Amino acid sequence: MRNTLILCGFIKRSAGFAFMVLIITSEALKAQTPPPSPLTLYSNKVTYLSSNTPTTPIGGTGTTFFVGRESTFVFGGPSINFNYRSLLQFNLADIHPSAIITSATLTLTRSGGVNPMQIIFARAATAWAESTATWNNQPAYQSTDEISITAPTTSILTVDVKSHIQKMVSGVYINNGWVLRGSTESGTTGVNRHYYSDHYSVAASRPRLDITYYIPMSVASAAITHSSGSSISDGSISPILANGPGGTYTYRWYNSAGTLLSTSASTPNLSNVSSGWYGLQVTSSVAGTDPFYYAFLIGANCSEVPIEFNPGPNYIDDAVLSGPSFSTQAYDNYGTESSESALDMVFFGSPTENRTLIRFRLWVDPLLDITESEFVLKGFDNSNSRSNVARLKRVTTNWHENIVTHSSMPGSSSDILVNIPEMTSMTETKSINIIDFWEYWKQNNTSNYGFLFELQLYNGIHAAQRYHSSDVAAGNRPKINFKVGIYSSECFSSYSAAKRKLDGGYSVVVDGKLKFTMNEEYQLSASKYLPFKIYDKNQVIMEGSDISGVMLNGSIPPLPLRFNDNRWEINISSIPGMIVGEYYTLELLNSKGEKRYLRFLYNS
Incomplete structure (x- = not known):
């Protein structure tokens, strides 16, 4: 054991x-x-903008900020109608990028305002400063993934911002905070809300963010x-x-x-x-x-x-990273695709650069010998005829299947690189040798972040390799065919006997040594040597010796032949060209000219 x-x-x-x-x-x-305790953050940046004074910065020094439309009556003249927007940001630097947000609630305390209204929380697309932000130079905002909420007439507004905070923390979005605006910014009726800012004297009424995570x-x-x-x-x-x-x-x-x-x-x-x-x-x-x-x-x-x-899917993470040609897709997550492939590199023209991440959530004992590791992928709708050669690279940083996007793609390295030939049919099955990856990961299990799957060339043409994901039926999803062995010195307490015919068995080289025996039934001169040849899987002779002890390469001493039971030890590690992990065949010749065989694995 x-x-x-x-x-x-x-x-x-x-x-x-x-x-x-x-x-x-x-x-x-x-x-x-x-796990960390629930985290309460107070806003470190808040200011408001007014279309009535479009070039004047407020400076973020007031005790209140405003959102919505204002209608001000001027005696003897027409009403003045203008809009307020506000900018609000929290410092999230203390939350680790790998954190999973379980809840995030933004709380604002009302100080005034009139009439029912909807407030839109849109992510600020660019950085801003309290001292310089004005209506005319306000940061752009992302019109997708907005949060719309009815502002209550009571004193407290609570907003579920879990989705935004998760993406800000994990790097999907850059944290520039939010732009707050009214859902309707036209008309002549005042519809607005006033909230206490980070400069208000009562700390409990300042903008607050309550986050739980792990x-x-x-x-x-x-x-x-x-x-x-x-x-x-x-x-x-x-x-x-x-x-x-x-x-x-x-x-x-x-x-x-x-x-x-x-x-x-x-x-x-x-x-x-x-x-x-x-x-x-x-x-x-x-x-x-x-x-x-x-x-x-x-x-x-x-x-x-x-x-x-x-x-x-439980033990495989895979996600398509949709390319940046469409601004929204670069921020979208495709980690649970089952109707389409989660292994999908599609190029529809500059600058689309789709990629895929895949990770097998698998721990491998560093002392486990891996002699085979074939990564099997089932083709899915590869309906293009252009070159689509792809490759696997080692991912070097962590990622989460249901969060990662093209904009937050983890780092990767070419220190281990496997090329994948172009597809030959729409549903071709690929079997890819990934043993080098597992040889690395079994020594670095805690750094198993999987593969980055990408095309070798992104040059503006439509090219793709597409395979079924882990979210489909067992017959089509990605898998690995391993062959593994575990060998202690107890496995080699006796010498392996050469046989008349090869069968399914084999011996294993340990510490570079192959130990074997062959019974010689006839008395021979002490000057005679054992004729042998070592073949690789392609029947190429790697080393050999004739009956006079003349060696092919001279990498090991000739093997003396004695009457009755003979035991030999060959230093396989000294033979040029021998490859660890490969199988070889030893062919022996006894004094009657009869051949004997021994298949062995060059383990180490």
Whole structure:
């Protein structure tokens, strides 16, 4: 049975096992850090603008601000009708960009005003200053995603601004605050509201923003015990979780078939399972919070096991980042597309540059050997004939599926880059080797932010690769076909015997050494050597030796042949051109000219 604790520290090998040496304090073992308390902010910037004095800045020094239409009677002359708008902003810098906003309520206290009215809260598109803002140079505002609310005749106006605050915090919108205006700015009747500003003497009556939020839960580390055999149920997973909304947590585990396993709901630990993948769901008693999902791989000691990771939307994040040719789409989120693809790079002409993010919420033991990792994508309506070569890049910063947009695209790196050939049919299935990504992520599990999927070239033509997303049926959604192995020294206590015929079995090279044996039935001169050849998967000879001990490359000493049982050790790591993770075939020749074979995996 293989035990691997993944937290911090260094790898130490002892007889039979490889394990992590850890210093774990009581703080490190806390399942979650406490969530932040509700946050109350008071406005740091507020002023109003008047069309009656369009070039005069008010300066934001008064104790009140105004919204709406004013109608002023002038004795002996006509009434003067003009409009007020106000600018209002809060400093959100203390809220972490990854925070999930569960509520955000803006409160204004009325000091006056007449007649029923609607107030529009529109996001300011540009920065502004209290000392210089006037009606004629007021900041532009976004006419989409506005909040419209009926201003009550009572003293308090409360506005649900959760959606705006979430986007401001996460970087979808730049926080320039709001432009407040009346829904109708024409007519001869006074329709307005007066509210106390940040300069009013009573602090409780100043503009206030009450926010509750939490930092999303994550896996800080995991202790994984791999199964002692491919059909033995003695594997376990013990994750340590960080952050989250607080409250009382309920833990549920599911297997690859989606079956709920019988485990304690009060602990995140899973035990007595065989090799495969298992998904954890964590729900909080705090209202308005989302469940947390993460999956883990369990291998089998001394075995390579295939694992199909096809979990569906709970354990896959994917979102289209619609390009900036349409100003609204650049700020729109497409994280739950099921009727169309969430893997969709479409180019309709400058400057549209659609991209896609995809992340598998999967923890992989750093000591788990990955010999295969094929990313399978099902084509969807690729109805263009122009070049559409794409690529996968490693994402370097965190993102949230239901919040991220093109305007808040996370950073990415080309240090790991996989090119994806152009589509050959509308519904082509792609199988992409992404083993290099997982080799990186298994050593950096907490930095698994997934892939950025983009075209290689954005040059003004219509080109696309489109695939089904995780939100569709199992047969079409993205998946990964893994082959993984876990090997301790106990797997290699004996030498592997060469066989007359190859079968499905294989040996594994550990620490660069291949150990094997062949029984020689005839007495030979001590000067004779074992003839052998090592072939790669393309039948290219990587190294070999004849009966006189003459080597093809001279990378290893010739192997002396003795009567009866012979045991040899070949230093595979010294042979030029050998590739870790590849399978090879050793061909031997006994004294009668009979061939014997041994298939092996160059593991490390």
